[in-house]
Structure formats: C-alpha cells, structure tokens
Amino acid sequence: MTEYTDQERQTLRTAAFGAVFLVSHADPGFFASFKESIAGAKALAGASPELQSVFKSGGLPEIPKGSPAELESGVLTALQQSAGILQAKSPQDLTEFRTVITAACDQVANASGGVKDTETAAIAKVKSAIGA
Template identity: 65%
Template structure:
C-alpha cells in the first residue's frame, strides 16, 4: 500500500468527489442529486482496492467555497494535483484513478434523465484536468 500524507489523501479524495459534484451541478435538480450521488458512489466502490480505500476513508469530502467558477477552478486544480501525486508516489495507479473518476462522472450524468450537454461539457473539463 502506498504511503500518502494526510494532505495527499485529502487531495485524491476531494478531487474525485469534487469531479462528481461538478457534473451533478452542471444539470441541477434537488431530487436528481440523490440518484446521481448513488451512481457515482457505485463507480468509486468498484475501484481497485487501494483507491477504493482512499475514497472510503477520511469522513466527508471538503466542498470548495466560492461561486460556481471558483469551485470549478478549485476542483479541476485538485484533479491535476491528484494525478501529479499518483505519478510521483504510485504511477501504477494513475490510469485506474483516471478511469474511476471518469466512470463516476459518466454515471452521475446518466443517473437522471439522460446526459445533458452541460454535463458532457463538464465531463470534458474533468477529462482534460486528469489528462484523459
């Protein structure tokens, strides 16, 4: 198991959950939020064991503060940092992390009423941030 600092664990975790949040907020709806959260959580639960443990531990993820553009910028920056952390400490997990985050975002988008253009655009930004 890779030895991450607490800050690195937090970044990896917050970035993954933040990406799902961005996609969910791209097509807002109070009731949709619940089904989208469950869909994204299922994708994260299917991650390889070490990544799954990162996503499960540490309590609730931090939610960035600020307006929509600031939150988006923060999360996309966290995703870039997460990939850098993995490239340094656990290069064998980089692709798995990217795959899990993208799968979770795809499932969030598909969870309620089909994928909207705004969700597709946000997923493209997430993919760019992780280098997929």
Template identity: 95%
Template sequence: MTEYTDEERQTLRTAAFGAVFLVSHADPGFFASFKESIAGAKALAGASPELQSVFKSGGLPEVPKGSPAEMESGVLSALQQSVGILQSKAPQDLTEFRTVISGACDQVANASGGVKDTETAAIAKVKSAIGA
C-alpha cells in the same frame, strides 16, 4: 500499499468526490442530484482496494467553497494535483484513477434523464484535468 500524507489523501478525495459533484450539479434539481450522487458513489466504490482506502479515509470529503466558478476551479486543480501525486507515488494507480473518475462522471451524467449539454461540458473539463 502506498503511503500518502494527509494532505495528499485529502487532495485525492477532493478530486474524486469533486468530479462527481461538478457533473451532478451541472444538471440542476434535487432529485437529479440525489440520483446522480448515488451513481457517482457506486462508481467510486468500484475502484481498487488501494484507491478505495484513499476515498474512504478522513471523514467527509471536502468540495472547494465559493462561487460555482471557484468551486469548479478548486476541483479541477485537485484533479490536476492528484495526477501529479499518483505519477510520483503510485504510477501503477494512475490509469485506474483516470478510469474510475471518468466512469463515475459518465455514470452520474446518465443517472437522471439522459446526458445534458451542461453535463457533457463538465465531464470534458474533468477528463481534460486528469489527462483522460
């Protein structure tokens, strides 16, 4: 099992839950966001035990605060940092991390009334940040 610092775990969690948050909030509306958040959580739960232990550790995940642009920038930064963390500490998990994050974003976008252009744009930013 890979040992991560508390800061690295928080970065990985912020990246995963932040990616779901970005796509979910690209389609406004409470019920859409609720359905999409559940879809995203289910997708993250399908990760390997190693990644699941990171996603589930440390209490509630933190999404960067501020304006929508600041939140997006913070999440994309966490995604890029996560790739670096995994490349250096657990390169065997990097492909799966990319697959899980990409899959979660796709499931979120499809969870409520089809994929909107705003969701497609958010997914493209997430996938670019993780090199998927």
C-alpha cells in the same frame, strides 16, 4: 500499499468526490442530484482496493466553496494535483484513477434521464484535468 500524507489523501478524496459533484451540479435539480450522487458513489466504490482505501480514509472530502466558478476551479485543481500525486507515488494507480473518475462522471451524467450539454462540458473539463 502506497503511503500518502494526510494532505495527499485529502486532495485525492476532494478530486474524486468533487468531480462527481461538479458533473451532478452541471444539471441541477433535487431528485436528479440525489440519483446522480448515488450513481457516483457506486462508481467510486468500484475502484481498486488501494484507491477505495484512500477515498474512505479521513474525514469528509473538502468540496471547494464559493461561486460556481470557484467550485469548478477548486475541483479541477484538485484533479490536476491528484494526477501529479499518483504519477509521482503510484503510476500504476493513475490509470485506475482516471478510469474510475471518468466512469463515475459518465454514470452521474446518465443517472437522471440522459446526458445534458452542461454535463458533457463538465466531464470534458474533468477528463482534461486528469489527462484522460
């Protein structure tokens, strides 16, 4: 099992949950967000045991705060940093991470009555940030 620092684990968690949050908030609405959050959590639960261990470790993910642009920037930065961390420490997990994050974003977007253009745009940004 790959050893990550506490900061690396926090970055990986922030990236994973932040990606779900970013797509969910691309099409706001209370009930839609609730359904989408559940879909995202289920998708992340399908990760490999090693990634699940990272996602579940530590405290809550640190979703960036501020304006929508600051939120997006913070999440995309965490996604880029996560890809770098995995490439350096566990290249075999980078493909899995990309697959899980992409699946989670797709499931979030489809959870509430179809995919909106704003969700498609958010997913494209997430995929670009992780090199998918």
